[in-house]
Amino acid sequence: MTQSTLGVLTLYIGKNQIDEMHVYRKLSVLGERMGLSVMVFTPEDVASGKKLIHAHIYDAERRRWLRRWMPFPKLIYDRCRFQRTYRFQQLKQFRAKYGHLKFLNRPMNHKWGNHQILSSNASIARHLPETVRYQQKEDLFRFLHKYPIVYLKPEDGTGGRGIVSIRRTGGSKYLLRGRNRQRKIIAPLLLSAEQIPVKLSDWNLKKSYLIQQGIDITLPDGRVHDFRLLIQKNGQGRWEVTGCAGRIGPRKSVTSNLHGGGSAASMEALLRRRFDADQISRIRQEMESLSHEVVIHLEKQFNQLCEMALDLAVDREGKVWLLEVNPKPSREVFHRIGERETYLKAIKRPLEYALWLSRDKGQELESSMWPEEDAELKVEHSMGREREKEPRAELSAWTEQANEPLQS
Numbered sequence: 001m002t003q004s005t006l007g008v009l010t011l012y013i014g015k016n017q018i019d020e021m022h023v024y025r026k027l028s029v030l031g032e033r034m035g036l037s038v039m040v041f042t043p044e045d046v047a048s049g050k051k052l053i054h055a056h057i058y059d060a061e062r063r064r065w066l067r068r069w070m071p072f073p074k075l076i077y078d079r080c081r082f083q084r085t086y087r088f089q090q091l092k093q094f095r096a097k098y099g100h101l102k103f104l105n106r107p108m109n110h111k112w113g114n115h116q117i118l119s120s121n122a123s124i125a126r127h128l129p130e131t132v133r134y135q136q137k138e139d140l141f142r143f144l145h146k147y148p149i150v151y152l153k154p155e156d157g158t159g160g161r162g163i164v165s166i167r168r169t170g171g172s173k174y175l176l177r178g179r180n181r182q183r184k185i186i187a188p189l190l191l192s193a194e195q196i197p198v199k200l201s202d203w204n205l206k207k208s209y210l211i212q213q214g215i216d217i218t219l220p221d222g223r224v225h226d227f228r229l230l231i232q233k234n235g236q237g238r239w240e241v242t243g244c245a246g247r248i249g250p251r252k253s254v255t256s257n258l259h260g261g262g263s264a265a266s267m268e269a270l271l272r273r274r275f276d277a278d279q280i281s282r283i284r285q286e287m288e289s290l291s292h293e294v295v296i297h298l299e300k301q302f303n304q305l306c307e308m309a310l311d312l313a314v315d316r317e318g319k320v321w322l323l324e325v326n327p328k329p330s331r332e333v334f335h336r337i338g339e340r341e342t343y344l345k346a347i348k349r350p351l352e353y354a355l356w357l358s359r360d361k362g363q364e365l366e367s368s369m370w371p372e373e374d375a376e377l378k379v380e381h382s383m384g385r386e387r388e389k390e391p392r393a394e395l396s397a398w399t400e401q402a403n404e405p406l407q408s
Contacts, residue, residue, distance in 0.1 A: 004358040005037040006104075006351065007053070007073030009094075011080050011087050012042050018056070020079070021065070023331065023347060028058035030344075031351050036358075038351075039070050043094040044087070075354050077104045077306070081328050082156050104306040104354060108298070108327050110155040112210055118322070121297045127290055127322045129213035134205045137197045144168065144193075149214025151254070152178075152200070156208060164203065165214065165254035166196065177254050185253055215313045215321050219273065224249045226256050226323060227267060227314070228333050231291045232307040235352035237360070239295050241288050242349060243342035244312075245333040246270030264336035271314070279318050286320045287312055294325060306353050 008027065013019055024040050031038040039055035046053050047069075055070040076098075080091050095107065108114060112133055119125045132139060134152070143150045144166060152164040164178035174196060176189045191199060203209065217224050229244040246265040247256035256262040271280045291310050299305045309329030313321040334343040 003035055003037050004075065004355070005039060005070070005073040006031060006354045007055070007076045008038060008040045009076050009078045009080060009091075010040060010042055011083060011091060012044060013083070018042070020330075024056075025058050025065075026344070026347050027351065029060055030348050032060065034348075034351055034355060036351055036355055039068075039073060041070075042087070043090040046094065072098075072101065075102050075104060075357060077350055077354065078107065079328055080107075082110075102357065103304055104350060104357070105327060106302050106304045108302050108305075108325075110208075111153065111324065112155050114298075114325055115210075117298065117301050118294065118325070121293065124290070124293055124297060124322070127320055129215060129321055129323070131210055131212045134209040134211050136206075140166075140196070140205075140211055141193065143211050143213065144174065147213050149216060151212040151214050152203070152205065153210045153212060154208055155210060162203065163255055164200070167214070177252065179253070179255065179260065183260050185250075188252065215315050215323070217313045217315070219248070223251060224254060224256055225265075225270060227270070227287070227312040228329075229287055229291050229310045229312055230307065230329055230331070230334075230346055231295055231310070232346070232349040233305075233353040234349060235356050237353065237356050239292055240349075241291055242346050243334055243339060244284075244287060245337050245339070247333060258330075258332055258336065264333045266337050266339075274314075274316070275318060283314055283318060283320060290320060290322065294322065298325070306350055 008024055010018055010020075010024075018024075018040065021040075024038070028038040028040075039053070039057055041053045041055045045055060051072055052069050053072060054067055056065050057068050057070070058064075059066050078095075080088075082088060109117070112131075115128065115131050119128060130143075130147075132143075134140065140150070140152075148168050150166045152166070154162040161179060161183045164176065167175045167177075169175055169190070173190050173192060176191055176196065176199060178186050180186055189199065217226055219225055225246060225248045227244055227246050230242045231239055232242050234240045244267045246267050246269070247258060248263050248265055248270070249256040250261040250263075253260060253262070258264065267284070268280065271283060275283065287310075290312075291308070294310060295305060295308050298308070305327065307327070307329060309326040310322060311324040311326065313323055315321065331343055331346040334340075334346060
């Protein structure tokens with residue numbers, strides 16, 4: 001029986017570098033042990049019209065990445081995150097052109113679209129902070145009058161970039177803190193109501209910002225914290241919680257993201273700072289129940305999903321809040337807290353799910369690879385520009401030929 005191949009779809013960053021190659025290396029090694037080949041590629045690596053991909057393949061014996069011409073995989077694991085570059089436009093073209101292939105996961109909306117979908121479910125909506133799109137400064141002042149803390153978040157932001165927190169102080173002043181688009185912490189400012197719009201003018205709020213009710217997640221030492229819960233499909237195609245960990249932001253930060261300098265802590269240890277054993281048990285159960293509701297509801301909207309990270313907050317009364325969902329989650333938080341088994345399980349789960357799909361849906365996968373109407377695939381350019389040259393005739397034996405190594 002031919003070994004199935006899982007294609008990991010990603011994007012180049014900077015000068016043809018690929019993020020998370022250390023994760024894909026582990027994915028490749030684990031996949032080989034499980035009987036599943038793994039190849040990593042971007043839309044730029046596709047030789048359109050030839051049904052070939054100039055993929056990155058990890059050679060475990062030589063411990064390095066190689067380039068090989070490969071056929072299209074039967075299964076695709078989409079790990080592409082938003083970029084403000086031409087490459088993201090190439091990705092959108094790839095998804096549209098090859099949408100008939102079998103994806104483990106389909107793309108989702110930006111934060112506002114996701115919030116609207118989640119709000120349509122009454123059981124989920126009670127866990128959501130009030131959120132609106134920024135239209136005018138009066139929207140912001142309405143929130144500031146209603147809530148002691150208000151957050152401004154970019155719709156397409158990741159890693160805490162561009163997030164601003166505004167907190168009412170005892171007097172008529174407001175404390176503004178946050179991060180710029182480069183994720184750099186901005187110095188705290190004490191402003192009057194009249195000064196706030198002036199200070200925020202550089203953020204271009206009308207274009208793509210959300211106003212959100214702030215949840216008090218400040219620890220006694222002044223740092224903010226939240227929880228990252230990861231839920232994934234297992235080897236039986238069922239949703240299962242993989243793990244949950246706490247994140248603590250650096251001093252003067254309004255976010256807890258690890259990429260922004262945050263630290264990780266076990267969920268239990270962080271909850272014990274404020275709650276007793278019975279409360280922790282109830283909170284954990286509520287988090288897990290909410291995560292299942294969320295993924296089931298989202299999958300009805302987006303058709304095919306395989307994993308989801310939920311950013312959760314627990315306020316001083318023990319209420320669980322859903323701050324954000326992330327369909328392309330990192331596993332790093334589990335590595336940071338020393339939960340090696342959970343970390344490896346988080347990497348392994350998509351492989352188990354892919355194997356389940358290939359076994360139970362094998363005939364369907366085979367027939368969906370190249371529909372009759374797509375047989376010719378007449379494409380003049382590779383993803384919008386003439387970057388990809390035709391594979392040379394001598395590469396007809398591409399299945400055995402490796403090109404230059406790629407440093408991970």
